[in-house]
Amino acid sequence: MRFFRCELHTHTTSSDGSMSPEELVDRAVECGYDAIVLTDHNTVAGVKRAISAGKNRGLTVIPGIEWTTFWGHFTVTGGTSDVLWRDITPQNVDAMIKRAQEKGDVVAVAHPKRMGFPLCSGCHCDYDPCKIKGANNYEVWSHYYPNEGVAARQQREQWYSLLSEGLRIGAVYGYDWHRRDDVPPSYAYTYVGAESASEKDILSGLGRGTTYITVGVLADCAAVCEGREYPIGSVLPKGEAEISVLCERIEDYRSDKPDELTRAEIRTDKGVTSAPIRFGERIKVKTTFEKYCVVEIYGKRKREEQLLAITSAFYAGGICDDHGTRRSAGNRA
Amino acid sequence: MFVVLDGTYTLARADMSTHTKIPFYLPEGVKKLHIDVAYSPKYNYNEEYGLALIEKSMMKQAGEPLMTKGEMRACLPLDNHLSYSIDSPKGAIGTAHRGNDRQSFLISEDFADGGFYPCETVAGEWTFVISATCIITDTVTVSLRIEAEE
Numbered sequence: 001m002r003f004f005r006c007e008l009h010t011h012t013t014s015s016d017g018s019m020s021p022e023e024l025v026d027r028a029v030e031c032g033y034d035a036i037v038l039t040d041h042n043t044v045a046g047v048k049r050a051i052s053a054g055k056n057r058g059l060t061v062i063p064g065i066e067w068t069t070f071w072g073h074f075t076v077t078g079g080t081s082d083v084l085w086r087d088i089t090p091q092n093v094d095a096m097i098k099r100a101q102e103k104g105d106v107v108a109v110a111h112p113k114r115m116g117f118p119l120c121s122g123c124h125c126d127y128d129p130c131k132i133k134g135a136n137n138y139e140v141w142s143h144y145y146p147n148e149g150v151a152a153r154q155q156r157e158q159w160y161s162l163l164s165e166g167l168r169i170g171a172v173y174g175y176d177w178h179r180r181d182d183v184p185p186s187y188a189y190t191y192v193g194a195e196s197a198s199e200k201d202i203l204s205g206l207g208r209g210t211t212y213i214t215v216g217v218l219a220d221c222a223a224v225c226e227g228r229e230y231p232i233g234s235v236l237p238k239g240e241a242e243i244s245v246l247c248e249r250i251e252d253y254r255s256d257k258p259d260e261l262t263r264a265e266i267r268t269d270k271g272v273t274s275a276p277i278r279f280g281e282r283i284k285v286k287t288t289f290e291k292y293c294v295v296e297i298y299g300k301r302k303r304e305e306q307l308l309a310i311t312s313a314f315y316a317g318g319i320c321d322d323h324g325t326r327r328s329a330g331n332r333a
Numbered sequence: 334m335f336v337v338l339d340g341t342y343t344l345a346r347a348d349m350s351t352h353t354k355i356p357f358y359l360p361e362g363v364k365k366l367h368i369d370v371a372y373s374p375k376y377n378y379n380e381e382y383g384l385a386l387i388e389k390s391m392m393k394q395a396g397e398p399l400m401t402k403g404e405m406r407a408c409l410p411l412d413n414h415l416s417y418s419i420d421s422p423k424g425a426i427g428t429a430h431r432g433n434d435r436q437s438f439l440i441s442e443d444f445a446d447g448g449f450y451p452c453e454t455v456a457g458e459w460t461f462v463i464s465a466t467c468i469i470t471d472t473v474t475v476s477l478r479i480e481a482e483e
């Protein structure tokens with residue numbers, strides 16, 4: 001398994017984006033993505049063209065849609081479900097998420113804490129938090145300056161509170177890519193762990209929650225438990241593991257690059273362990289937890305210490321299948 | 334070419350977050366639909382109202398300031414946002430979701446644009462759906478004209 005650079009949230013002229021599907025694909029190739037998901041608002045009209053442009057350019061384009069409802073947005077990845085966005089209501093949104101997943105799609109809560117009405121009506125997630133718990137993933141970071149500002153802080157807090165409840169919900173970033181952005185302000189990548197960059201493999205990585213989000217740092221993390229190594233998103237046999245982390249620079253990251261790393265934080269439901277970390281040096285940290293274990297990487301960027309990367313969680317105990325995946329998690333039962 | 338529908342529809346603030354369904358009937362032999370839809374007003378130029386609404390909504394949603402007064406001012410004027418869907422007798426054929434207050438669409442078996450899917454323009458009952466994503470004026474008037482080409 002390796003990690004592939006993905007953008008999971010994009011728009012074209014089929015909705016309110018300014019790039020055609022072909023332009024989006026060209027730009028994504030220039031920006032070094034291995035795979036993108038096309039998630040136009042409430043339509044898949046651009047998907048065929050994007051996939052065929054992707055085939056010509058060697059980029060995996062995964063069909064998707066952004067359910068752009070009056071009460072919140074979701075990226076739905078895979079293109080197999082038949083849910084019509086207009087049928088989604090605050091009362092049935094949980095069942096609609098489940099239905100999309102049963103058909104094989106992966107659902108992420110999009111920019112839940114972005115300001116909604118009257119600036120971006122529907123963008124703020126107004127659904128009862130209980131009703132969206134079944135989503136596979138959560139946009140902890142979104143759009144420009146993803147690791148800065150109030151919305152980013154609130155999203156990270158809400159995501160941790162979902163993990164604290166014992167939910168197994170992955171961290172993803174959504175660029176919410178609408179225009180060409182030759183010189184992008186600060187933005188992030190979602191890296192997805194998969195066997196290959198094929199649609200099937202990336203989808204299964206997203207379904208497992210083998211992801212991390214980053215502004216300029218490659219974060220190779222794994223957990224060793226009872227002599228076996230597990231990727232991010234795994235359910236470990238028990239909540240006792242050695243977390244191994246190796247960080248490198250993303251050389252072609254186009255915004256301000258991190259100058260140096262300062263520390264890794266191993267954050268669990270039991271507390272936070274901090275360990276110094278430098279580029280190119282693998283660290284190993286022992287930890288115990290009952291529910292989740294997340295790795296955060298901090299470093300200096302623009303001379304200020306910032307949060308640079310967040311992994312999805314490793315989960316403790318509970319029933320898991322042979323692959324240690326979180327498929328059988330309680331929030332999916 | 335003949336006119337299938339030519340109407341105006343008025344939505345009020347209370348219609349925000351609802352779908353207005355407008356049925357229309359296609360006879361046999363239609364090859365192409367031309368749709369023109371526009372709404373007005375697009376903007377609410379009342380600055381005082383706009384700033385107050387942003388501030389109130391921000392505190393309700395985030396519980397703390399997300400923006401400075403200057404940043405709020407940069408978001409003005411507030412605008413209405415409608416999105417449109419079409420259902421053919423065989424099912425939904427897509428949605429047009431964008432900020433433009435004036436849009437035109439073509440629908441035919443081998444070509445469609447604006448967020449819609451190419452589809453046979455079969456005879457029967459069709460529906461044009463106006464989804465009111467945001468209404469920040471007392472009323473918003475939508476004019477919709479659908480023409481059919483044989």
Ligand SMILES: [Zn+2]
Pocket residue numbers: 066068073110111123
């Ligand atoms: Zn959105």
Ligand SMILES: [Zn+2]
Pocket residue numbers: 009010011066176177
């Ligand atoms: Zn979006």
